[in-house]
Every structure is written in structure tokens, then in C-alpha cells.
Amino acid sequence: MALAERLARRIAATGPITVADYMASALTDPEFGYYARAGSLPLGAPGDFTTAPEISQLFGELIGAWLIDCWDQAGRPERLNLVELGPGRGTLMADILRVGRHVPEWLKAAQVHLVEINPRLRHAQAAALVGHAPQWHESFATVPDGPVLLVANEFLDAMPIRQLVFMNGAWRERLVDWNTESGLHFAPSKERSPLSLLVPPGVLAHEGAVFELSPAVVSVTTEIARRITAQGGAGLFVDYGRGESATGESLQAVSAHRMVPVLENPGAADLSAHVDFALLGRVARDAGAVVAGPVTQGAFLRALGIGIRADRLRRGLSGDAADALDQAVERLIGGQAMGQLFKALAIVPSGGIHPVGFEPA
Numbered sequence: 001m002a003l004a005e006r007l008a009r010r011i012a013a014t015g016p017i018t019v020a021d022y023m024a025s026a027l028t029d030p031e032f033g034y035y036a037r038a039g040s041l042p043l044g045a046p047g048d049f050t051t052a053p054e055i056s057q058l059f060g061e062l063i064g065a066w067l068i069d070c071w072d073q074a075g076r077p078e079r080l081n082l083v084e085l086g087p088g089r090g091t092l093m094a095d096i097l098r099v100g101r102h103v104p105e106w107l108k109a110a111q112v113h114l115v116e117i118n119p120r121l122r123h124a125q126a127a128a129l130v131g132h133a134p135q136w137h138e139s140f141a142t143v144p145d146g147p148v149l150l151v152a153n154e155f156l157d158a159m160p161i162r163q164l165v166f167m168n169g170a171w172r173e174r175l176v177d178w179n180t181e182s183g184l185h186f187a188p189s190k191e192r193s194p195l196s197l198l199v200p201p202g203v204l205a206h207e208g209a210v211f212e213l214s215p216a217v218v219s220v221t222t223e224i225a226r227r228i229t230a231q232g233g234a235g236l237f238v239d240y241g242r243g244e245s246a247t248g249e250s251l252q253a254v255s256a257h258r259m260v261p262v263l264e265n266p267g268a269a270d271l272s273a274h275v276d277f278a279l280l281g282r283v284a285r286d287a288g289a290v291v292a293g294p295v296t297q298g299a300f301l302r303a304l305g306i307g308i309r310a311d312r313l314r315r316g317l318s319g320d321a322a323d324a325l326d327q328a329v330e331r332l333i334g335g336q337a338m339g340q341l342f343k344a345l346a347i348v349p350s351g352g353i354h355p356v357g358f359e360p361a
């Protein structure tokens with residue numbers, strides 16, 4: 001039985017499900033979930049989408065330097081958990097560790113922990129990180145105690161979201177329903193949703209407006225911020241999303257580099273939604289952490305010196321290779337590419353580290 005059929009039976013038996021339930025099944029169902037099922041290899045040219053570390057080594061190298069600077073500011077602890085959430089093909093971590101070779105003390109201190117549910121990607125990560133003895137986890141909860149340097153690129157956008165729709169003067173929850181005529185389809189809840197209490201006062205409601213919120217993002221951020229506050233370290237989140245909590249529908253499905261309808265074929269496409277960075281910041285502060293950002297990815301990478309590093313790399317290149325480097329830099333920092341839409345936010349303990357890259361330009 002395919003996942004669509006299983007969801008249809010479930011809805012017929014127990015009623016409509018939330019968008020978050022739909023996303024969780026479509027992405028992480030052990031048998032059919034887009035990320036969890038055996039054989040799924042979502043990233044890179046033959047996969048469904050491309051990410052910043054896959055575009056250029058510059059991305060991982062600059063983040064590596066950022067992490068090493070945080071460790072230096074934290075007093076160079078002798079042991080640290082170097083954690084990546086959703087490491088994809090292991091490219092970002094490999095680039096980080098390559099930079100780490102210049103600081104042997106840091107490399108010696110770092111124990112690599114990867115939070116990953118995709119079996120094929122775990123294999124790809126093992127191949128990319130030979131010699132670094134990574135340990136894998138289903139969730140951050142099992143990463144051992146101690147200072148944490150954590151990075152998550154395009155991880156939070158895969159966390160399930162709930163959607164509210166403003167109709168006839170009230171926020172109702174958008175649910176996923178099923179019937180024989182229409183198959184899986186969206187339908188608003190009959191009653192006003194209690195989640196409407198969580199819509200921040202500054203968010204303007206108007207007929208048809210959609211507000212998205214992710215309980216999963218709230219819980220994972222809280223857990224990480226509490227850990228960093230209590231045991232030291234730093235966390236860096238890079239993702240596409242909004243700097244302010246606002247209305248707007250962002251849930252999307254991507255398959256083979258193309259947008260497809262969200263409910264068309266659950267488990268076959270990547271589902272993601274914009275991250276609410278303002279919420280991320282509020283949650284981390286509430287857990288006792290200090291927050292830097294969000295700033296745009298373009299501003300962050302510029303502040304970390306992407307221009308200088310690209311100039312250095314370009315010296316050894318000519319012709320097509322030099323053009324490819326320029327195009328990659330433009331994709332990472334250009335306003336029409338990832339530079340504006342993607343944001344960076346850092347979480348650190350109070351009274352400690354001042355993360356670089358977040359100062360006003």
C-alpha cells in the first residue's frame with residue numbers, strides 16, 4: 001500500500017489530519033517517508049535539490065572558520081561535540097574539518113556527531129568523513145554531554161509545520177482531508193483553532209491570510225539552546241525563511257528540481273517551509289541563550305570574508321573554472337539567488353562568545 005492510500009484510510013477512519021502530521025508522514029515515515037526510506041538520495045544534481053555546501057566549498061570553509069573562532073573565544077575546551085543536524089552528503093562537515101586541519105588542537109578536541117535519519121545519506125556521510133569517526137544519532141537528544149559546536153543548514157525547513165487560515169474573522173487550522181472525489185485535499189477546521197493564541201500580536205490578519213508555525217522547530221531549538229546555555233558552545237542555523245513573524249504561505253514540494261503539488265504523491269517529493277527566524281530567536285532567548293541575527297546569508301558570508309577567500313581561490317583558476325567560481329559565489333550571496341532569502345542566526349551562552357558575522361554592515 002502506498003503512503004497516499006495509507007493516509008486516505010487513516011483520514012477516513014479517524015478524520016482530517018494536521019499539515020504537520022501530513023509532513024511528518026511524507027518526510028519521515030520509516031517505509032515511505034521522503035527522507036527516511038531506504039534508497040532515498042535527495043541531494044545533488046541527480047537528486048531533487050541543491051544546497052549551499054554543494055554549490056561551493058567556500059560555504060563550509062567559512063563556517064568552519066566561524067566554529068573554530070567560537071571555540072577559541074570559549075577558551076579552547078579540550079573536548080567538544082561537533083554536531084551537524086541533517087548533514088546531507090557530508091559535504092559541509094568535510095569542508096569544516098578540512099579547515100580544522102590548520103588548527104590541530106581544535107581538530108583533536110572535536111568529536112563529530114551527525115543527526116541523520118536517511119540510511120543512504122548516512123553511507124554518503126561515512127564516505128565523506130573517513131578518518132573522523134563520526135557517531136550518528138536519530139535526534140539531538142542522544143548527543144553526549146559537554147560543550148557543543150552545532151551547525152544546521154537547511155534542516156529546520158524540513159520540520160513539520162501547522163498552518164492557520166484566517167476566515168470569517170477567526171484563525172482556523174488548515175487540515176488535510178480525503179474523499180473519493182477529490183482524493184487528499186486541504187480543508188479548514190470548522191472551529192476556531194486554539195493555536196490562534198500563538199499568533200504574535202504584530203501579525204496582521206486578513207481574509208484568506210495563512211500563518212505557519214512549527215512546534216517541532218520550537219522544541220528542537222529549545223533543547224539546543226538549553227544545552228548550549230548550560231554546557232557551553234555555539235549553534236549556527238542557516239536556512240531559507242523570514243526575519244519577522246508574518247503571514248504568508250510557504251509550504252512547498254520539490255521533486256527533480258521542480259515544484260510539484262504538495263498533496264500529489266506523499267513521500268515522493270521534498271516538503272519544506274520557510275523558517276520563522278524571529279520565532280527561533282524568541283525561543284532561544286526564552287531558554288536563556290543569547291542570540292545573534294538573523295542576518296541574510298549574503299551579509300553573513302560577506303562579513304566572514306567570502307570575497308577575500310574567493311579571490312585567493314581564483315588565483316589558481318582560469319577560463320571556465322574561474323567563471324564557475326564566480327557563479328557559485330553569486331548563487332551564495334546574490335540578492336536574487338540565496339543571499340537575501342536565506343538567513344543565519346547564532347545561539348551562544350550569555351556572557352561568553354561574541355559570534356562574528358552578525359555585526360551591522
Ligand SMILES: C[S@@+](CC[C@H](N)C(=O)[O-])C[C@H]1O[C@@H](n2cnc3c(N)ncnc32)[C@H](O)[C@@H]1O
Nearest residue numbers: 035051086087088115116117118121153154158
Ligand atoms: C535539505 S537536506 C540538507 C542537507 C545538508 N545540510 C546540506 O546543506 O547539504 C536535509 C537533511 O536533513 C535530514 N533530515 C530531514 N529530516 C530529518 C529529521 N527529522 N531528523 C534527522 N535528519 C533529518 C535529511 O536526511 C538531510 O540530510
